[in-house]
Amino acid sequence: PPTSPEGPGPMTRMLTGDRPTGPLHLGHYFGTLQNRVRLQHSGAEIFVVIADYQVITDRDIADDLLDHTHGLVLDYLAAGIDPARATVFTHSAVPALNQLLLPFLSLVSVAELGRNPTVKDEIAHSRQSAVSGLMFTYPAHQAADILFCKADVVPVGQDQVPHLEVTRTIARRFNDRYGSVFPEPEAMLSAAPVLLGTDGTKMSKSRSNSIPLSATADETAALIRRATTDADRRITYDPSARPGVSGLLQLAALCQDRDPHAVAAEIGDGGAAALKRAVTEAVNTRLAPIRARRAEYARDLSYVREVLHEGNKRANAVAETTLDEVRAAMGGFR
Known part of the structure; x- marks a missing residue:
């Protein structure tokens, strides 16, 4: 088992x-x-x-x-x-x-x-x-x-x-x-x-919905800006009813070692734009040291x-x- x-x-x-x-x-x-x-x-x-x-x-x-x-x-x-x-x-x-x-x-x-x-x-x-x-x-x-x-x-x-x-x-x-x-x-x-990708389905290389570890901060921001959300300005974590929004909340929560409900409550009525800004900051902060090490190794x-x-x-x-x-x-x- x-x-x-x-x-x-x-x-x-x-x-x-x-x-x-x-x-x-x-x-x-x-x-x-x-x-x-x-x-x-x-x-x-x-x-x-x-x-x-x-x-x-x-x-x-x-x-x-x-x-x-x-x-x-x-x-x-x-x-x-x-x-x-x-x-x-x-x-x-x-x-x-x-x-x-x-x-x-x-x-x-x-x-x-x-x-x-x-x-x-x-x-x-x-x-x-x-x-x-x-x-x-x-x-x-x-x-x-x-x-x-x-x-x-x-x-x-x-x-x-x-x-x-x-x-x-x-x-x-x-x-x-x-x-x-x-x-x-x-x-x-x-x-x-x-982990869901930017289209609200499972993150996968073959589905072109992933955020690569090797992406730059700007590339990451662009990918998240294109992510699927919905028209409801109130940000809530509801994977069944709101897969796109919930996938982004889960991503930010994992990057910050937090609960996705807490991330949603913090964004509140900020809407998709505020959600995507929060996710972008969380991802880029988490990946910054990994990207730095990768760039160093890539030089040789x-x-x-x-x-x-x-x-x-x-x-x-x-x-x-x-x-x-x-x-x-x-x-x-x-």
Whole structure:
């Protein structure tokens, strides 16, 4: 069952990651990045996969892949991920992950893959005219990313829990069939609520409604000015009846560590203009130190490349060891 983010047990190993399809945004920051940094500081061993191969699950080509990959590393560093305590790597640089995919696929049925609600949703929002085999096997692909390092904790959003259940199933079936090799990782659900974008729906890179961590203060102000609100001048927090207004209030509240009702009461009858000014100030104040750190790291991309080089080297060593264990357990494979 999923756990709450109360803190890891002794020697926790955590796997998390992102697809390099664009800049990380405030939804990522409050939903996962803060949690990764907190777990890192608590002593957990952190693995962060940049899932570059997964980009082509729902699109024909991987546009600007290298720039997006470097951008993710910059976002991680700016948010507080420490490469001395975290292994940041790209999936494509660790061939053993794809070697693990083959036996893992033998442990799940076509029907089980087809029933996965997360895959169904991703297929519905796919950019491709036809569903690729890679999209269909996405859960087993993620299982390889998680199990290669024997992660026992995976921070996820509620929509990703079905993927993790496939990983747990694969681990359990492998252990039952071949002997105990893998832990059954548990989900760590973020305490942060789903963050709405500037259009009142879930903040997402693909929906063009997000506020990137890399945006400037002026760019952030422009994005918030375009945000969806309503004609009622009295600002209240009512997510069901007023999703646009409530999403902005929630954003300001998270940035200020306050309750959204208190933010609404402070704005009162100021209307949408006052709301957007308050949100802009809250977001820019919260992001200012992150932006400063990101700009500093961006001046030296050789350091970003070094972080990836060292992370890829560490991830390969771990993956090769796990692959050797899997082959030995299965018997006869080389």
